[in-house]
Amino acid sequence: ETGVTQTPRHLVMGMTNKKSLKCEQHLGHNAMYWYKQSAKKPLELMFVYSLEERVENNSVPSRFSPECPNSSHLFLHLHTLQPEDSALYLCASSQGRARSPLHFGNGTRLTVT
């Protein structure tokens, strides 16, 4: 496989559930990102990991918890979400952060009921 792979593609969860989103990149990049995409809004950066260290947390509620065990894998652990958290969650990777374009996965479409 090449590129950035996200699983699952679709997820429906209740507000009391706990679930995790997974991202894997096969590009040899050393920075990984979580973005939230909601309708008619710009992409919102949630978290950035560089060399497996979290370097940015964009005031995201604690019900979203990222984990980066190595430079190829990124997780987003979800618990007690709200309906307004329903969105497309995109993972991306880049080689370094300076002026390096992001390569995105196909996203997980999350619906919170």
Add this chain to the structure above:
Amino acid sequence: GQQLNQSPQSMFIQEGEDVSMNCTSSSIFNTWLWYKQDPGEGPVLLIALYKAGELTSNGRLTAQFGITRKDSFLNISASIPSDVGIYFCAGLTGANSKLTFGKGITLSVRP
């Protein structure tokens, strides 16, 4: 914070037509990127621009980094049905700055 303005929100063109999309800001950017997102997929990088005045082509796509560093445009020539999708501009203001995205323009191509 920085904002990138893309308008209109939607564009409708006939197959074979050319189309131009602008991205503007009140802030200066030193990198401009154009992405396309197909339905059900993630954004894919089309063109990256790193120097003011730079004009870069990728097949039927041409993008330019505005000389003021506050804008960029993307042209699609001889549109085809598979050009349908959402086109995002994105910009970086500095070496370690956050990538700022526009809201995107949804392009529809009538056969």
